[in-house]
Amino acid sequence: MSEIDEIVGEFLVESYENLDRYDEDLLALERAPSDGEVLGSIFRTIHTIKGTCGFFGFERLESVSHVAENLLGKLRDGELVVTNEIASALLATGDALRGMLGDIEATGQEGEADHAELVATLERLHAGESAVVAPPAAAPLADVTPVGTGTTADPVGDTEPPKRLGDLLVEQGVASADDVALALHAQELGDSRPLGEILMEQAKVPVGEVDQTLASQASARGLADSSIRVDVGLLDELMNLVGELVLARNQIVQLVTEDQDSSFASASQRLNLITTELQEGVMKTRMQPIGNVWNKLPRVVRDLSLSVGKQVDLVMEGQDTELDKTIIEAIKDPLTHLVRNAVDHGIETSEQRVAAGKSATGHLVLRAYHEGGQVNIEIADDGAGIDATKLKAKALEKGLISAQQAGAMSEREALQLIFGAGFSTAAKVTNVSGRGVGMDVVRTNIERIGGTVDVNTELGQGTTFKVKIPLTLAIIPALVVSSQGDRYAIPQLNLLELVRLEGEQARTGIELLHGAPVYRLRGRLLPIVRLDDELGHTRRDDARDVINIVVLQADGHQFGLVVDDITDTQEIVVKPLGGHLKDATLFAGATIMGDGRIALILDVLGIAQRARVVSEARERSASLTDRDEAVAANDARRTLLLVGVADRRAAVALSEVSRLETFDPATVEWASGKEVVQYRDEILPLVRLGDAIGVYGGGNGEGPLEVVVHEVAGRAVGIVVDAILDIVEQELHLDQGDGRPGLLGSAVIQERVTDVLDVAAIVATVDPARFASDTFLGA
Structure with missing residues (x-):
């Protein structure tokens, strides 16, 4: 179903409900013509239908409701008084509207019924003239029964209610009346299975025929029958009761482990299954698409971009991703703040973007998706990015960190400063930013519901905030x-x-x-x-x-x-x-x-x-002496991966190894003068270890490439070796050697002299600007 079909469906359901109330209100108004509150309710019903059907282009529906609205307007203003003639004409209007809604539901069009006489009658009554109006045909009881009372609703005039499965099977010649009667009798005797299942087990009806008949039966049900409005408080109470049932289920399951009664165990398994299905069903009733939170953000982006003189294009992906209603309410404000922050701080002005070689219009992407039993929400902009150096300088200026701490901070730790209370990089205080209140509240509110928020940035390319939250809290x-x-x-x-x-x-x-x-x-x-x-x-x-x-x-x-x-x-x-x-x-x-x-x-x-x-993680990194750093580095090198290159052996800290892969040499391609392979839907740059450390004469010949994959700054690099030999755990005593690029030194490992690799220096040969700052420890 397309998005527009879903919107039309919502319009039909709402209109059916309004017309049910419309009939009741008209009957009440006929008894008490001076009741202004009831008259106002009738007017709002017709006005709502008229306004919405105009949006969808249902012209005939709009014209009938427009004439009725004019008449109701005079009644509301006291220019006319409700009479039996007026009440009958308005009731006939309700029947006409209901008939057109039924045609829209069935065919997508308003139908061919002629309502010219009804329109003329309404216009004469609007003009104050008397008109003889035939009383409206008695509507089925379901037409004036509020949705949710348990009565089978029929929103389309004289349409009969959907037939039962047994009747449909007999009509189609799939089953005999006797077969259906026997199956119904089995249900009366206590068989709890559905009718179709009983008939299939008795081999009276093919499986496919039952499925097709059920599908046709479901399609015959009107939209008003397939939806119901329930108070949120009732859903919350139902959720609490399901929670208590889950607790009782857990108690019974535990008792079963202590009891060897097989019948008790069987009943417990059945209870466990039913409780799980009931829990999932009730959870679904509380789930709402995250688009309910996002639908106000385009206006926020538009107004804010105008106020700060920027051009911003907002793209939203995954609006149908569902969350518990309580989670939806909890993340509304944090998400709004992150979006405002991206427009105000992240995206540059059009002049700055053009000068940087970008399009004049900035792009802001909201993305939501399920992963690992939780929901991920990403707020990504293509702005200037966050400068970690400026963050540390601002934190130093405000006295939030010491110079020693700033010097020892990694880029990731520096980025976390933006979540500190009172921290702001805005040059001046405005109605948008600069007060140092916001990002700390964002993190606090998200963590309060069991979620996390993280930030990744690249200077000149943009910033992405990633929020992970649970599906439900109950x-x-x-x-x-x-x-x-x-x-x-x-x-x-x-x-x-x-x-x-x-x-x-x-x-x-x-x-x-x-x-x-x-x-x-x-x-x-x-x-x-x-x-x-x-x-x-x-x-x-x-x-x-x-x-x-x-x-x-x-x-x-x-x-x-x-x-x-x-x-x-x-x-x-x-x-x-x-x-x-x-x-x-x-x-x-x-x-x-x-x-x-x-x-x-x-x-x-x-x-x-x-x-x-x-x-303490930050303080300890800031207070390490040179000796402590040497000890820590030495400790980290205890677990090593041994590789071979030419006739030499080399070792790399296992903590630097993300994965070990083997590639066919035929898959190697060239990009920007460097060897690459396609790897996990990305391009993996390759660096030959022999070339990087100046050892030649080896090579893989025609065999597969052995590759050590190292990942840093969100990007992977493959180090090509001749062979992968072993994994060892050993204390190292490094000989610094002559400081050859790509090597930390040499050590005796397994009674052989082995080069210890400086992974950061090796991968920096791929892209020095991006990788040169990484250390051997990967801290």
Whole structure:
């Protein structure tokens, strides 16, 4: 169905509902002609239909409603008084409008019915003349029955209600009346299956015939029958009841694991299936397209671009992406602010864009899509980008960071400064920006609903803000963990992976760096937070045989949460905490587990802030001495990938390796004088390791290309080697050598002298401007 068809369908449903109320109001007005409120309701109904059908080009429908509106206008202004003649003419108008709406629904056209006599009667009554009007034909009961009362609605005059499946099958000669009667009798005796399923099992009707008949039965149902308006409060109450049902389901499922009764297990499985389907159905009733939030943004962009003297073209993709209504309301203001920020700060003026070789009109793209059980929203502009150097200078000026911190900040950390409270780069305060209030509120509001916001930028090319939010807040998947006998739930949105240390690794795996516990996860140092400590529990003996680490992400930083046990993953119903617990920053809510006990839901960001994981990551990087940096670099090089080039061996830190690939030499192409291959719908530049470090005489011959893929700044580069030899874990003692480009030095690995590669220098040969600033550690 096209977008215009959907809009026409909404118009028809709304018009049917209005005409149902229109008939009731006219009958009430006939009894109380002086009731101005009822008369106003009748006038608004006709006025709404007239205005909307004019937009769609339904001229005959518009002309009839226009004449009726003129008559109602005189009644509303007190120039005429309601009489039986006027009431009958207006009721006949309702029937005529309903008939044309039915024709539009059936054929897309207004039909051929002649309403000239009705129009003439309305015009005579409008002129104050008396007119004899035949009383309107008695409308079916459904025509004056409000939608949702349970009565089968028939919005199109005398059309009969849709026939039952059994009657249709008999009429089409697919089944005999006796077969249908026997199937209906089986239902009366307690068979809960649909009629078609019973007939198919008895081999009385082919499967395809039942499906076709059901489809024709559905198409015969009017639009007014297929939709219903429900109060949002009722939906919220229904959602709460489904949440309680999910809790009861969880309890019964847990009981089944303790009980060996097979019949109980079968009933439990059926309950589990029905509850899941009911939950999904109710969730869908609360889902709304994100376009409901976006529909006001074109006006915002237009007005703001005019006020700041810019030309901006707004493109919206994925408007049909659906979210829970509560999420929709929560992200409305943050999205509006991000859009305003892109127009005001991101996109340049037309003169600046032309001078930079761009089109005079800036482009702003809003994109939404589902991924991994959540919704991604991107706000991308093709403006000037964000200068990390200017951000650090502004933060220094405002005293938000120290000079030492600024010097140690990576570009990614510098970009996070825009989310700081009170931070603004605007040169002056206006009604749009400059007060330092906005981006910090955006992040706070998005994180409050369990989402994240990140920013990527490229100078001269533009900026993209990426917002990740959950589909719903009511029922979420979570990991259940325990600490000293108490259970806690961790939302899976924050979960990255699980790590289990056993035996000697459990006793020595967690080390101290500047007094802070860390774990070496694939060559990178992972800050460790102990849940016992954050909860104020007495620390138990650390000499454990097993340590469970839950790797989480908060505010763009990863950390490991040490827990006693990891139980399971399950869907939980989120219950808000009481007002007296609003300051408990470690918890985001509570839930009821399968055994009826309460489990608190951990606030991952709150734990990270309390443990100072987020802030300490920056402070620690700013306070590292040269010796500390050397130790950290040495540590990161313990896990190495050994490769061969010519007759030499080389090693690269495994943390620098994104993937290992093999390519057919025939797939290698040339672009801008460099070798490339098509890889994952992108162009992958290649650099020959031998050429990069000045070692020649090797080569892959006619065999496949062995490629080490390194990714940095959102772009991948492939390093071509002769062979991939091994992965080793070893302490390095580097000999700095003669400082040859592409090498950090040499070391003895597996009793052979091995070159240790400077990956940043090697990939910089592809595009020095983009890659030269990256370090060997990739920090």
